[in-house]
Amino acid sequence: MPLPGGRPAALLPLCLLCLQAALPLRGHGGRYAGDKVIRVVPENARETQILRAAFNRLKVDLWQPSSPFHIIEGTVTDVRVPQNTSRSLLPYLQQANIQYTILISDLQKAIENQTGLRSYRNRRSLSGYNYEVYHSLEEIQSWMHHLNKTHSDLVHMFSVGKSYEGRPLFVLKLGKRSQLYKKAVWIDCGIHAREWIGPAFCQWFVKEALQTYQTDPVMRKMLTQLYFYIMPVFNVDGYHFSWTNDRFWRKTRSKNTRFRCYGVDANRNWKVKWCDEGASFHPCDDTYCGPFPESEPEVKAVAHFLRKHRKQIKAYLSFHAYAQMLLYPYSYKYATIPNFSCVESAAYNAVNALQSAYGIRYRYGPASSTLYVSSGSSMDWAYKNGIPYAFAFELRDTGHFGFLLPETLIKPTCTETMLAVKNITLHLLKKCH
Ligand SMILES: *[C@@H]1O[C@H](CO)[C@@H](O)[C@H](O)[C@H]1NC(C)=O
Ligand SMILES: *[C@@H]1O[C@H](CO)[C@@H](O)[C@H](O)[C@H]1NC(C)=O
Ligand SMILES: *[C@@H]1O[C@H](CO)[C@@H](O)[C@H](O)[C@H]1NC(C)=O
Ligand SMILES: *[C@@H]1O[C@H](CO)[C@@H](O)[C@H](O)[C@H]1NC(C)=O
Ligand SMILES: [Zn+2]
Numbered sequence: 001m002p003l004p005g006g007r008p009a010a011l012l013p014l015c016l017l018c019l020q021a022a023l024p025l026r027g028h029g030g031r032y033a034g035d036k037v038i039r040v041v042p043e044n045a046r047e048t049q050i051l052r053a054a055f056n057r058l059k060v061d062l063w064q065p066s067s068p069f070h071i072i073e074g075t076v077t078d079v080r081v082p083q084n085t086s087r088s089l090l091p092y093l094q095q096a097n098i099q100y101t102i103l104i105s106d107l108q109k110a111i112e113n114q115t116g117l118r119s120y121r122n123r124r125s126l127s128g129y130n131y132e133v134y135h136s137l138e139e140i141q142s143w144m145h146h147l148n149k150t151h152s153d154l155v156h157m158f159s160v161g162k163s164y165e166g167r168p169l170f171v172l173k174l175g176k177r178s179q180l181y182k183k184a185v186w187i188d189c190g191i192h193a194r195e196w197i198g199p200a201f202c203q204w205f206v207k208e209a210l211q212t213y214q215t216d217p218v219m220r221k222m223l224t225q226l227y228f229y230i231m232p233v234f235n236v237d238g239y240h241f242s243w244t245n246d247r248f249w250r251k252t253r254s255k256n257t258r259f260r261c262y263g264v265d266a267n268r269n270w271k272v273k274w275c276d277e278g279a280s281f282h283p284c285d286d287t288y289c290g291p292f293p294e295s296e297p298e299v300k301a302v303a304h305f306l307r308k309h310r311k312q313i314k315a316y317l318s319f320h321a322y323a324q325m326l327l328y329p330y331s332y333k334y335a336t337i338p339n340f341s342c343v344e345s346a347a348y349n350a351v352n353a354l355q356s357a358y359g360i361r362y363r364y365g366p367a368s369s370t371l372y373v374s375s376g377s378s379m380d381w382a383y384k385n386g387i388p389y390a391f392a393f394e395l396r397d398t399g400h401f402g403f404l405l406p407e408t409l410i411k412p413t414c415t416e417t418m419l420a421v422k423n424i425t426l427h428l429l430k431k432c433h
Contacts, residue, residue, distance in 0.1 A: 030108040031246070034083030037063060037104040039399060040093070041076055047098050048073045054092065058085055059284070061248060063402050064323065066265075067280060067287040070372040078103060078399050080248065103399055110404050111247055131207050132410050134196045137167075137240045140203065140232050144170055151210055153177075154223065160231075161301025164254045167236045169301050174209055175227040184227040185315040185425060186306065186387075191266045191378065193238030193249045194403045195321040197395045197413055202232035202319065204414035205421065222425050229305075229313070235266050235298060248403060252296050256283035264290035267320075268374065269299045270381035273332040278374030289376050299378075306382060314428050315389040316382035317421065322402055323371065323394035324362045326351050326420065329383040331367035331392075332375040339388055342432035346389060349427060350420040357416035360396065367392060389428060393417065 042048040048071055056068040061080040071077050081089055093100055104110050129143060148157035154176060159168040175182065187205065189198035209228070212219045222228075233239045237253035251263025261284040268279040271293035275281060279289040294300040306313060328343050337343060344365075351362040363370055367379065371394070383390040396405055396413045405413070 030112070032107040032111060032248075034086075035107040036081050036083075036086050036102055037078060037107060037402060038081055038086075038090075038100045039076060039078050039103050040098060040100045042071060042073050042098070044073060047096075050096055050098065051077060054089065055079060058089065060085060060089075062286065064399065065372050066250070067278070067285065069278060069280075070374075072372065076399065078402060080107065103402065104404075110401075114404055114406060129207075131200070131204055131414075133407050134200055134410075135203065136243050137233060137236055140199060141168075141170060143203065144172060144232070147172065147206065147210070154210065154213065155206075160305045161297060163235075163237045163298050164252060164296065165237045167240070169231070169234075169236065169298060171305075172206060172230045172232070173227055174206060174230060175223045178224075182225065182227050182312070183314045183428070184229060184309065184312045185317065185428070186229045186231075186313050186382075187317045187319070187421075188231040188234045188302070188378070189319040190233040190239050191235055191318060192320060193235050193242040193251070194247065195319075195395075196242070196403070197321045197405050197410065198319040199232050199239065200410050201395065201414050201417055202230055204410070205418065206230060206232075208418055218422055218426070221429075222422070225429060226425065227312075229309075231302070234302065237298075238263065238266075250286050251288065252298060254290075254296060256291075259283040261288075264288050264296050266296055266299055267318075267378055268376040269294065269296050270303065270376045270378050272377070272381040272384050273375040276332060276375035278332070278372060279376050287374070293376070302378075303381065306387070307385060310386045313387050315424065316379065316387045316391070317424070318378055318392045319395060320392055321395045321405065322397055322399065324360065324396055324398050325370055325394040326354075326362050326364040327367035327370055327379070327392045327394065328364075329366065329380050329390055331371075331377045331380045332373060334366075334368050334373070336366070337383065343389060345432070346424050346427040347391070350423045353423040354416045354420040357419055358412055360412075360416055362420075389424065391424065393420070 042051055052068045052071050063078040063080055144157050147155045156173040159170050161169045189202035213223055235252055238249055238251060241253055242249045252266050253262055254264055255262055265287045268287055268289040274293040275289035280287045294303055326347050328347055329337050347364040351364045355361055379390045379392045
């Protein structure tokens with residue numbers, strides 16, 4: 001069968017077999033020395049098919065989208081190509097007449113650029129904690145303990161369970177204590193380990209709340225009328241691993257003995273159309289859905305907490321990177337949610353509020369049609385379990401730095417995102433019909 005574009009099908013798969021995957025052992029100079037991040041935008045069905053096949057075979061690290069199934073004609077594909085693989089992949093793409101651009105030419109250098117800068121800088125700012133650097137898990141947890149002690153009027157820290165490797169899953173309950181029933185908002189960050197700007201935002205949110213509560217009437221209203229449950233690092237094992245072993249680790253760290261692969265995608269493991277479209281059954285894939293729904297102790301613990309508090313929790317907000325998008329359900333199918341107009345107008349106002357800070361534009365809409373179809377996501381699960389406002393943020397940027405967003409961009413990214421979150425929260429306090 002001829003492929004669209006008129007080439008005989010036999011030509012390309014022929015070469016596909018010559019493509020070599022990287023050897024697991026790497027030379028000196030760091031794990032990512034010589035690795036590149038390239039961007040391809042497939043222009044037609046032929047190119048889409050070639051890229052899916054090549055990236056599936058090579059098992060390269062897809063940054064955007066997160067799996068080869070999601071490569072879509074006309075949309076951006078960013079992929080980390082190990083040095084050995086790029087020697088055969090780049091000529092292959094040229095031969096197939098597929099245009100690509102190099103986003104990052106040496107990933108190890110890009111990582112060292114960040115960590116190098118960090119070591120010169122004092123991790124604590126003059127006024128105390130430094131919110132403009134990325135923090136390790138240990139630092140984030142001791143920060144939480146510290147706030148639990150020093151701000152016991154507004155902060156209560158507790159654990160919802162334990163991770164696969166036995167770490168506590170800490171959550172901060174933020175808000176003015178009240179005898180009366182209060183609605184609540186759930187915020188989680190760091191479901192995907194390598195998306196470091198997420199946990200940095202969760203910390204920023206708590207900082208802003210505590211610093212402006214006295215002076216900002218909007219924040220005062222938020223903390224008076226609502227509780228916020230904030231989980232700064234959802235995937236604690238993966239986040240720790242991304243600091244100690246592999247900066248681009250995405251999944252949890254549970255072990256699959258049969259395939260000798262680690263981890264499940266904690267955003268494909270929820271019991272909502274579990275392991276359907278946009279998730280993988282293969283334990284070595286980055287979008288592996290797990291052996292069964294809620295197989296991951298982190299997902300199970302949070303699902304249990306949300307189920308228990310579903311009457312109280314009116315909004316579920318989950319923070320990811322990168323794409324600059326504000327997404328709402330459904331993720332697993334192309335369909336309009338029953339509460340479309342309320343949710344849509346909340347998203348519209350939120351992205352406008354966000355843009356008002358630095359002019360950064362976010363796309364917004366149902367996750368399926370705005371990003372891609374994926375099943376078993378926390379956002380769909382929250383919505384299906386009765387939380388009427390469920391959103392997933394994909395924070396900065398759109399691929400220039402990708403997961404290596406520089407620490408100098410933490411402040412602007414978090415400042416503008418705060419405006420969006422405050423806007424959604426106020427929307428929630430109003431009646432919407
Ligand atoms: C190094 O980091 C700075 C800011 O942190 C950034 O402006 C610059 O582009 C980075 N260089 C590379 C090669 O990534
Ligand atoms: C937070 O502080 C309270 C006392 O104010 C304490 O009971 C609780 O155990 C602390 N939480 C954690 C996780 O240590
Ligand atoms: C929310 O965003 C809309 C649109 O930009 C704006 O009109 C409204 O004032 C914002 N509300 C708050 C509290 O920021
Ligand atoms: C729609 O939202 C309202 C609150 O704004 C809520 O009471 C209702 O249950 C929601 N319906 C659905 C189907 O989510
Ligand atoms: Zn993510």
